[in-house]
Structure formats: structure tokens, C-alpha cells
Amino acid sequence: MSSTTRILLGLALGAAAGLILAWFDPAHAARAVQFAQPIGRLWLNALQMTVVPLVLALVIIGVSAANDAAASGRTARRALVVFALLLSAGAAFAAIVAPLALSLLPRDPALIDSLRDAIPAQAAPAAVGFADWFTAIIPTNAIAAAAQSAMLPLVVFALFFGFALTRIDATRRERMVEFFQAIADTMIVIVQWVLWAAPLGVFALVLAVCASAGASVLSALGWYIALLCAMYLAVTLLLYPVAVVFGGTRLRRFAAAILPAQVVAASTQSSLASLPAMVESARDRLGQPRAVAALVLPMAVSLFRITSPMQYIGAASFVAWIYGIEVPAAQLAAAAALAVVVSLGSVGLPGQVSFMATTMPVTAAMGLPVAPLGLLLAVDTIPDVFATVGNVSADLTASSVVARAEGSSEPAAPA
Template sequence: MTQATRILLSLVVGLSAGIALAAFAPGAVPGATAVAEPIGTAWLHALQMTIVPLVVSLLVTGVAATAEAARAGRLAARAIALYVTLLFLSAVMAALLTPLFLSVAPLPAASAAALRAALSGAAAIPPVAPLGEFFAGIVPTNIVKAAAADAFLSLIIFTLVFAFAIARIGADERALMVRFFTALRDTMLVVIDWVLWVAPVGVFALTLVVGARAGTGAFGALVHYILTVSAVGFAVALIAYPLVRFGARIRLRAFTRAALPAQAVAISTQSSLASLPAMLEGARALGVPVSTAGVTLPLAVAIFRATGPAMNLAVAIYVATWFGVPLSPATLAIGVVVATLTSLGSVSLPGTVSYVSAIAPIAGTIGAPLAPLGLLVAVETIPDIMRTVGNVTMDLATTALLGRGAPRDHDEEDILP
């Protein structure tokens, strides 16, 4: 049984146990929640304690890898420019589509209220500062204080400045700093792996309390969350098709046929890296030269997560809406920027590993509470399928676009005039 399956199973069992306890032994609920709640809270704190060092190390190593790739040649530089543009557009789509989806099909008010009451530690949301005060506080006066206060936007800005400064120092010193942050990143990933190893216990404790307090509405709320976030990822994946049709000038039937094997691997493995051989074969079927696909596809797998900004921002917007946090256009615009920047530091790992570290900075910036992420990570295995399918589809589409104009590796029957 995979780690994600164990966590999802513990969520189902915990919610069912909590609902059954409230229905058949209501007198036992206070005692059970008094035991389970501290366990779940402690596990959630363990998950949150990894966020700051992991975000910093991922951003530094991500910027270093991107800068190194850009120095590799003109094709790599063109690819990176295209990837950054699409990552930004991905986040913009989430800022537009998620509120739209939530207005068309809102979370039932009763379920939202019950879940808010059930999640301890999520009720106290600091007020969002006025816009002028917010921008004035973006540049931190004390980076240690900003990290301690979970001021993620200030932390991200400092880290980006720091990472770009590393790129300007001598080669030996730069290599030393990159090795240090790479070691820090890998160490924190080991810590997260340990935290997730005991996740079934923590998730069971959290969901037992939620089930006992929120009842059957919790299941419906989680299904609503999965469908909403997955719909945003699906919308991003669909962008690949007009990109291929009008940008790469390739027939949609040919692209669909070439992408299917990679999409099948993505569904079964939830890994873009595991889908790379199938993507290379799909690029060959589209006639993209090996000299192009051999550079752009590994680069895309390493630094391009097309659905990442959209689905991460969608989660943060969903939680903010769930807890009644007002989201102005300015707040959403800031969320778009943070979602784009944090995606540059994402790693090729299952969503349950990088989930909290990727979404917490966005949620913290727009004022959404972090506590619900400990519950939502348990169902990430389902949206993660959509994430991976969308990523590999966009990886193949951008490779076809970047290969346009190069000598084809087969006849031209699939190329539009």
C-alpha cells in the first residue's frame, strides 16, 4: 500500500469513526476528542515546522537550477521564458476560475460552518492589512522575525534576492552555497517523509474530531473540494491543445494520440519523471527532433509544473472562501505572484510530499488559515492525478511548440499548412 493510499484510508476510517461515535455514543465524544485533538494538532505542527526551511532551500536550488539551465544555450533559455510565462498564466487562470466555480457551485453553508467549528486552530485568522501597509511591509526589516511570523511573501522576496545574489558570486563559492541549500532541501525532505510516515495516525486523529463534530457533511465537503481544485487543473491542461493547434501547427488528433501513453503513465504513477520516456516517444511521434526534445523535456520535468500555480492557488482560495476571508482583486494578484514564484522551487515528488510547503506560502499571503491543509493533504492523491496528467500534457505541448521550425524527424502529414 502506497503512502498516499494509507493516508487516504486513514481519513476515511477517521471520519467514519467520528460520525459513528457521534451517532451511537454521543456521551463518549468529549473524551475521544480530548485524546485525539492534541495528537492531530501535534502532527499538524510537525508538518508546519518544515515549511520555512524547505521553502527557502527549494527556492534557492530552484533559481540556481533555472539559471544554470538558461546558461546552457539558446533553446534552454527560450524554454525557460516560455515556462515562466505559462506558469504565470496558470496562476491567473486559478485567480479567475476558482471564485467563478465557487460561485456557481458553492460549498454548502452547513458543511462549511460545521467544518470551521470542527477544525481547531483554524478559527483565528489575522486581519488582512490595508493595501498600502501591506506593500510597505513586503521588504522585511528582520528576516528571522519574518520567518518566525510566517510572513511568507517577505521571506520569498528575501530568498529570491539572496538566490540571485548567489548567481553573481564566484563559481567555487556559488557551488558551495548551492550544495549547502541542496543538502538542506534533501534533509528537510527526509524529515517530511518521516512526518508523513506517521501521517495515518495524525490524519486519523484530526478526522475523528472533524467527523464527530461535523458529521456526514465532511465527506460531501471533501468531494466538493476535490472536484473544484481538479476542475481548475483540468482547465490548465486543456490549454495544451490550442497551444499545439495554433502555436505548433500540429493536428489535434495527432497530438492526442501521441500524448495518450504519457498520460496513462501519469495516471498510474503520479510522477512526471516516470512519464518522461513516454513523453520522449510522443515527441518523436510528433516529429520533434531528438536534439530539441532531449533538451526541453528533461528541463520541463525538472522546473515546469504547469498545473502547480493554478491548483496551489485554487487550494488557498478555496480555504480562504471556506473560512470567509475576503479576497480583493489586489489580494488575488499577490496570490498569483506568490504561486508563480513558489512553483519555481517545486520538486518532482508526489503531491503529498510537497503539498503543504507549496501551498502554505500562498495561503499565508492571502490570509487563509493553514490548519485545514493537514486535513486536505489526505485527499491530495486524487487531485495529484490531475496535476500530473496536466503537467505531462503541457510538457509535451511546449516541446512541440519549441520544436516548430526545426527539421522534422518524420513526414509532414500531421503538420498543418
């Protein structure tokens, strides 16, 4: 049985147990909540303890990988710029659309009260002015930022550290990168151990929530899935005009050319498995230079997933919505910037490891409780089809933009 199936089974059993207890005996349900809450909290704490070292290591490794890619030449540098712009646009889109779309949905006040009882939330963040937010970006003490789980200042320090590493002797730099890679690999092993117990953790969390909030929490999870799927589909459609305007490709030709790669992406739910189809579409159907397709598309698979920042912000916005917390614009902007940076270093992580290791920092940066992410983990894989199609479409859009910037093309293969 796959880990995804086990987690979904834990979700279903926890929901059934919580609803049955609440229906037949509220007193027993309250006692079950008191028993289940510590189990779920213990599981979440085990996940959270790896986040700070993992994020620090991933950002430093990501900076090193980007620097190595940029050293490959002009085409690679252009590709990195295109990746950064598309990631930033995707994060900005999610930061605007997710809170707006959720504000239009009906929210059950009883659900908010029940969730706060079952999964207690920290106090809502106070409004932060731009000046305070801006000056807090650079930490006065990196160790204190790590101890306080202040993710944005910690990531800024990691960026400075990573870029500084590129300026020292190559031999010492390689040793440092290997050191942080070892830290990241060790944290991933710990996360995988903790995720082995995910069915029990999810069962306990869902039982506690459903026993207190009833079936309304399940409908809320349905809204979360619908939100992510809609955002992924929307950004995929928005990539077409980007390819036309900035890639110099006719709309009909681009749509027909990327369709085979999109079909592979939907069937495999893997950007890596879609790479051969992407290269074929770029070279034979879009007429991109072979050198561009051979360099940009593998780089994109290694560094670039346009839907990742959208997922992080969508999950955090959903947490804010179910708790009725208003997130200040400055914190939302900080979370969007953090989502872009974190996504660059997390592409190679396994799906469930990536979700917890990257969504937790973004949620914390918005001043939100991270406990509900354990519930979202259970349904995280459901929108994967739309996410992979969006990522593959973005990869081919990026290669089209870079190919046009290179100013050369080859004739497309005849149909």
C-alpha cells in the first residue's frame, strides 16, 4: 500500500470515528478529542523540528546550484531570469487570487470555533507597517531568528551565506555545500521517518476536528482542493499568452505542440518523466534550437516548478480562512517572496516531504498556525495532475522565451 493511500485511509477512518462519536455520544467525543489531540500535536512537532535546518540547507544548496547553472553560459543565465520572473508572477497571482477567492466562499462560524478548540491557533498577527516589515527582513541575530522560527529573516541570512560561498575558494566552497547537502539529506530521512507515522497523526488530527466541528471540515477540505485545482488551471491557461507575446509563438501552434507533453504529465504526474516529451515538443514541434531545448528544459525540471509557490500560498491562505484570520498585506508579500526562494531549493524533494518542509515556513511567515497543515497533507496529492500539467506548460513556455531571446530557431518538423 502506497504512503498516499495509507494517509488517505487515516483521513477516512479519523473522519468516520470523529463523526460517529459526535453523533452518538458527545461526552465520549470530548474525551476522544482530549486523547487524540496530544498524539496529533506530537506528530506535528516531530515534523516542525526539522524545518529550520532543512530550509537553511535547501536555500544554500539552491543558491549554489543556481550559481553553477549561471556559470554554464549566457543561455543558462537567461533561463534563470525567466524562471525567477515566472515564479514571481505565479506567487503574486496566488497571493492575490487565493485570499480573494476564499473570501467569496461561505464560512461556518461554528467551524472556526470548533477548529480553535480542536487545533488551537496562535494569536492573530498584529498589523505590520511597511517600514517595520522591511527592517525586519535582515536579522540582527541569525541564531535568534532560527530559534524563533522567523523564516523570512532566516532565509535572507541563508541567501547571503549562499552567495558569499560563491566568492570563496572552490575547494572550500564544495566542502561547505557537501556539508549542507548532508544536513538536508539527514533532515529528509527524519521527515520520512515521521511521515511513516502520518496515517496515525492524520487520524488523530481528523478525529479531533471532526468530533468537534462535524462534517463541515470535510467540505472545507473540498474547497481547498478546488482552490488549488482552479489556480493551477488558471496559471496554465495564462502561460499561453506569455508564450505568444514573449516567446514569439503562434497560439495554435504552441497549444498543439505542448499537448503531447501535457498528456504525459497528466498520466505520470512527474515532470521528470515528461522531460523526453518536452524536448521532442520543443525541438520538433516548436522549432527551438536543439542547444536551447537540451539546456533549458533539464534546468527547468531541476530548478523550476511554477505551481510550488502557488501551493504554499494557497495552503497558508486556506489556514487563514478557516481560522478567520486577516493577514496583513506586508506579511502576504513576505510570504510570496519566501515561497519563490524556498521553491528553488525544494524541487528534488519527495512530494510529501516537500509539502511539509516548504509550506510550513510560508505559513509561519504569514503569522498563521501550522497545525492544520497536517490535515492538508492528507489531500495534497489530489490536485497533482493539474500541478504537473502546469509545471510542464511553464517549462515549455520558459524555453520558448529563452529561444526567442537567443535569436535563433530551427524549422519545425513537418506534421
